Amino acid sequence: MSARDRRNPAALAQGVAAGDRLALARAMTLAENEQPGAHAMLSALFPRTGQARIIGVTGAPGTGKSTLVTALAKAYRNAGLSVGIAAVDPSSPFTGGALLGDRVRMRALSGDDGVFMRSMATRGSLGGLAKATNEIVMLLDAAGFERIIVETVGVGQAEVEIARTAHTTLVVEAPGLGDEVQAIKAGILEIADILVVNKADRPGADRTIRALELMLELGADEPRYAGHHGIIRYPAGQESPLPGHEWQVDVLKTTAVNGAGVEALCGHIEAHWAWLEESGELAVRGRQRIAYALESIIRAELNQRVAAAMPQTDVDRVIDAIYAHETDPYQAAAKLLSPENAEG
Amino acid sequence: MSARDRRNPAALAQGVAAGDRLALARAMTLAENEQPGAHAMLSALFPRTGQARIIGVTGAPGTGKSTLVTALAKAYRNAGLSVGIAAVDPSSPFTGGALLGDRVRMRALSGDDGVFMRSMATRGSLGGLAKATNEIVMLLDAAGFERIIVETVGVGQAEVEIARTAHTTLVVEAPGLGDEVQAIKAGILEIADILVVNKADRPGADRTIRALELMLELGADEPRYAGHHGIIRYPAGQESPLPGHEWQVDVLKTTAVNGAGVEALCGHIEAHWAWLEESGELAVRGRQRIAYALESIIRAELNQRVAAAMPQTDVDRVIDAIYAHETDPYQAAAKLLSPENAEG
Numbered sequence: 001m002s003a004r005d006r007r008n009p010a011a012l013a014q015g016v017a018a019g020d021r022l023a024l025a026r027a028m029t030l031a032e033n034e035q036p037g038a039h040a041m042l043s044a045l046f047p048r049t050g051q052a053r054i055i056g057v058t059g060a061p062g063t064g065k066s067t068l069v070t071a072l073a074k075a076y077r078n079a080g081l082s083v084g085i086a087a088v089d090p091s092s093p094f095t096g097g098a099l100l101g102d103r104v105r106m107r108a109l110s111g112d113d114g115v116f117m118r119s120m121a122t123r124g125s126l127g128g129l130a131k132a133t134n135e136i137v138m139l140l141d142a143a144g145f146e147r148i149i150v151e152t153v154g155v156g157q158a159e160v161e162i163a164r165t166a167h168t169t170l171v172v173e174a175p176g177l178g179d180e181v182q183a184i185k186a187g188i189l190e191i192a193d194i195l196v197v198n199k200a201d202r203p204g205a206d207r208t209i210r211a212l213e214l215m216l217e218l219g220a221d222e223p224r225y226a227g228h229h230g231i232i233r234y235p236a237g238q239e240s241p242l243p244g245h246e247w248q249v250d251v252l253k254t255t256a257v258n259g260a261g262v263e264a265l266c267g268h269i270e271a272h273w274a275w276l277e278e279s280g281e282l283a284v285r286g287r288q289r290i291a292y293a294l295e296s297i298i299r300a301e302l303n304q305r306v307a308a309a310m311p312q313t314d315v316d317r318v319i320d321a322i323y324a325h326e327t328d329p330y331q332a333a334a335k336l337l338s339p340e341n342a343e344g
Numbered sequence: 345m346s347a348r349d350r351r352n353p354a355a356l357a358q359g360v361a362a363g364d365r366l367a368l369a370r371a372m373t374l375a376e377n378e379q380p381g382a383h384a385m386l387s388a389l390f391p392r393t394g395q396a397r398i399i400g401v402t403g404a405p406g407t408g409k410s411t412l413v414t415a416l417a418k419a420y421r422n423a424g425l426s427v428g429i430a431a432v433d434p435s436s437p438f439t440g441g442a443l444l445g446d447r448v449r450m451r452a453l454s455g456d457d458g459v460f461m462r463s464m465a466t467r468g469s470l471g472g473l474a475k476a477t478n479e480i481v482m483l484l485d486a487a488g489f490e491r492i493i494v495e496t497v498g499v500g501q502a503e504v505e506i507a508r509t510a511h512t513t514l515v516v517e518a519p520g521l522g523d524e525v526q527a528i529k530a531g532i533l534e535i536a537d538i539l540v541v542n543k544a545d546r547p548g549a550d551r552t553i554r555a556l557e558l559m560l561e562l563g564a565d566e567p568r569y570a571g572h573h574g575i576i577r578y579p580a581g582q583e584s585p586l587p588g589h590e591w592q593v594d595v596l597k598t599t600a601v602n603g604a605g606v607e608a609l610c611g612h613i614e615a616h617w618a619w620l621e622e623s624g625e626l627a628v629r630g631r632q633r634i635a636y637a638l639e640s641i642i643r644a645e646l647n648q649r650v651a652a653a654m655p656q657t658d659v660d661r662v663i664d665a666i667y668a669h670e671t672d673p674y675q676a677a678a679k680l681l682s683p684e685n686a687e688g
Contacts, residue, residue, distance in 0.1 A: 039674040046672035061404060283667070290666045290673065291659075297677040302646050315635075322634045323627070328390035329634065330383040333641040 009037030013044040016143050021116065024143050028118055031135040034128075034300065042135060045142040050286075052084070052141040052148045053273055056166030058191075063174040064198045068256035069151045070109060075259075075266045076147045077114055084140030087119040088133055088152040116145060131296035134165065138293075165289050167282070168272045170265075172196045173212060175204035192249055193272050196265060200253035212251045247275050310336055353381030357388040360487050365460065368487050372462055375479040378472075378644065386479060389486040394630075396428070396485040396492045397617055400510030402535075407518040408542045412600035413495045414453060419603075419610045420491045421458055428484030431463040432477055432496040460489060475640035478509065482637075509633050511626070512616045514609075516540045517556060519548035536593055537616050540609060544597035556595050591619050654680055 005011035005023075012030060015023025030038045055072070059065045066087070073083045109115045118136050120129065133150065140148050150166055171192035176199075195216070197209050252268060254261035276282040318332045349355035349367075356374065359367020374382045399416070403409045410431070417427045453459045462480050464473065477494065484492050494510055515536035520543075539560070541553050596612060598605035620626035662676045 043672045043674045046674075047669055050669065287663050287667055290663050293673045294659075294663065294666070294677055294680075297673055298650065298681060301677060301681055302650060306642065306646060315638075319631050319634050319638065322638070323631055325391055325394065328387045329637045329641055330387045330390075333638055333645060336638075337642060337645055 009041035010044065013041045016045060016139060017048060019143060021113070024116065024139060025118075027139050028136055031139065032120065032132045038135075039297075042138060045138065048142040048144075049138050050141065052137075052145055053168070054137060054141075054148045054150060054166040054289075055269060056169040057149055057151045057172060058169065059172030059174075059196075059198075063172040064256055065151060065172045068172060068196065068198050068254060068262075069149050071254070071256040071259055071262045072149060072266065073109060073115055075262050077112065079266070081146045082114040082144065083116075084137075084143070084145035084148040085115070085117040086133055086136045086140065086148065086150045087117065088129065088150065116140060116143070128300065130292070131300055134289075134293050134296060137165075165292050167276060167285055168193045168269050170194050170196050170269075172198050173208055174199040175202045175208045193247065194265070194268055195249060195251045196254055197251060198254045198256050200261065201255045201258075205253065209251050209253065216249055216251070247272065247279070247281075306337075353385035354388065357385045360389060360483060361392060363487060365457070368460060368483060369462075371483050372480055375483065376464065376476045382479075383641075386482060389482065392486040392488075393482050394485065396481075396489055397512070398481060398485075398492045398494060398510040398633075399613060400513040401493055401495045401516060402513065403516030403518075403540075403542075407516040408600055409495060409516045412516060412540065412542050412598060412606075413493050415598070415600040415603055415606045416493060416610065417453060417459055419606050421456065423610070425490045426458040426488065427460075428481075428487070428489035428492040429459070429461040430477055430480045430484065430492065430494045431461065432473065432494065460484060460487070472644065474636070475644055478633075478637050478640060481509075509636050511620060511629055512537045512613050514538050514540050514613075516542050517552055518543040519546045519552045537591065538609070538612055539593060539595045540598055541595060542598050542600050544605065545599045545602075549597065553595050553597065560593055560595070591616065591623070591625075650681075 005015070007026075007030075009030065012023050012027045016027050027041060029035075030041060057065060057069055057072075069085060069087070073085060076083045109117065118140075120132060120136065137148055137150060169191050171194075173195065174197065195212050197205055197212065199205070250268065252261060252265050254265055256262060276285065314336070318327075318336060321327050322329055322332055349359070351370075351374075353374065356367050356371045360371050371385060373379075374385060401409055401413050401416075413429060413431070417429060420427045453461065462484075464476060464480065481492055481494060513535050515538075517539065518541065539556050541549055541556065543549070594612065596605060596609050598609055600606060620629065658680070662671075662680060665671045666673055666676055
């Protein structure tokens with residue numbers, strides 16, 4: 001692809017559709033940076049999406065999540081499936097820790113055209129991250145990757161919600177990460193379709209598994225998490241799953257570093273997909289994914305419009321006035337958003 | 345206060361100003377639920393704010409953060425200072441883990457009118473949480489609490505940014521939480537004014553401290569984190585700190601469970617306040633806090649307006665059309681937001 005085509009959204013869309021890896025990488029950058037033409041490019045590629053199965057993997061730091069994702073990717077490759085990975089990582093600007101980890105990982109998967117990995121930092125706005133992640137997934141889907149793994153560090157609600165837009169969500173725990181109460185506090189169990197205790201060769205693995213199973217029993221009667229993001233009420237899916245077709249959340253053991261348990265986990269993910277299809281839940285989650293995408297786009301557009309309507313000098317003046325207690329943030333916000341202000 | 349006054353925003357504002365704890369609790373509920381009159385109440389109380397010193401405490405699960413916050417609160421009480429605590433906790437709907445932990449904590453602090461604790465869950469929208477946290481802090485400030493501790497589980501960017509609106513931000517680590525690389529990946533070091541290694545009586549504490557000090561050295565030349573949330577560019581504070589007045593981030597040791605190191609930490613927090621005043625950074629952070637508050641209010645207002653302008657039946661129809669690939673999310677969002685749609 002020519003240097004000029006690299007910045008041309010229509011050419012990038014064609015490149016993505018044709019399986020050009022460089023075009024795919026550049027299309028991702030265009031989307032992440034919300035550059036002009038990004039939306040038109042994604043619009044053009046949208047008809048090609050909807051083929052991939054999306055697996056969310058989330059869990060606290062220290063659970064060996066990245067190693068597990070790498071092992072999952074290898075297992076899929078062994079089964080002849082192509083794999084895209086979107087790793088959402090709250091990277092630090094000064095340490096570069098995430099990048100280092102990803103580089104190690106990419107080496108394990110490199111030289112294989114059936115794998116494409118993209119890592120994303122959480123710097124900047126959170127809404128922007130959710131939107132960008134969704135767009136990275138769309139691009140991997142449009143490029144024909146059959147399994148897409150969205151990996152997030154899952155203690156924050158944002159990361160949890162990003163993982164939640166997957167078809168199948170794995171929540172990864174590990175023995176010895178302090179008290180089991182921490183797993184409770186992390187508040188991510190209710191989003192799990194499958195619980196994975198990784199590093200299962202370590203002491204305390206059985207205790208962790210028992211604690212998780214106990215929590216699952218305690219929570220069995222509770223309704224499943226339903227997202228709500230302020231603008232769009234999500235399709236509720238009350239009709240789903242069909243009676244008698246409930247999904248049973250199980251706790252699986254893996255030792256990703258040597259591959260133990262990973263094949264069984266893959267099998268369980270496939271079983272979950274079969275359940276999604278037969279229960280009608282697949283359509284519910286598909287609509288939820290769309291609602292999530294739509295909301296993130298609407299938010300981004302609103303942010304742009306409001307930012308454009310509020311000159312920074314006005315905002316600075318208002319902040320000074322609030323700081324001096326001449327007004328308060330509520331009256332100031334109302335004034336900034338009033339139509340008179342927009343006209344004036 | 346009468347049953348009627350409990351729901352009357354003006355009466356609640358008066359109650360908060362008068363130090364009525366029941367009024368304060370109800371005012372917080374009003375703000376959290378964004379009930380009618382909440383903004384008017386906060387507007388009325390705003391002139392009373394700006395007195396408290398706000399301390400953010402963040403860190404991964406397992407670092408003993410909650411115990412440290414309780415120990416800090418006790419130390420402030422011993423010094424004759426009143427303390428408000430806003431604990432932002434990604435609680436799970438089915439486990440109730442956060443509530444349990446808070447109940448244990450509140451027992452340790454109960455029966456003392458000089459302490460007020462409020463815990464908040466991260467369910468629902470993230471922007472909503474940031475706004476609500478800011479409003480809980482405003483209410484504690486208006487009620488006259490002299491030190492306000494905002495405690496967040498700090499791996500997610502949202503929680504980090506909430507802590508970041510404090511005057512002084514503590515990032516808590518602990519030995520033995522897996523690899524030091526995890527501390528890097530958490531990506532929260534750059535927001536720290538003070539690093540605390542809690543559980544310092546555990547094996548490996550010195551190794552953790554050395555790793556953190558090394559990372560601080562590596563990062564010494566990097567610019568400090570500056571927030572940006574999409575709508576408002578934050579006051580940049582390029583002029584601050586004054587040359588020769590840089591703040592030195594230190595690593596302190598505590599064993600919160602027995603109080604070791606907590607007095608020294610309090611002293612270090614006071615030293616940071618003195619630095620904020622003399623360096624001019626206090627005004628910079630004050631303006632950043634205001635920008636953050638203003639942005640959260642504007643976002644909430646926009647969400648309401650857009651939600652009101654988009655009937656759910658329209659949204660459901662659009663989601664169905666996207667699901668059927670008859671349109672795509674970008675075209676659909678543009679159409680939903682177009683003035684023609686709003687009129688029709």
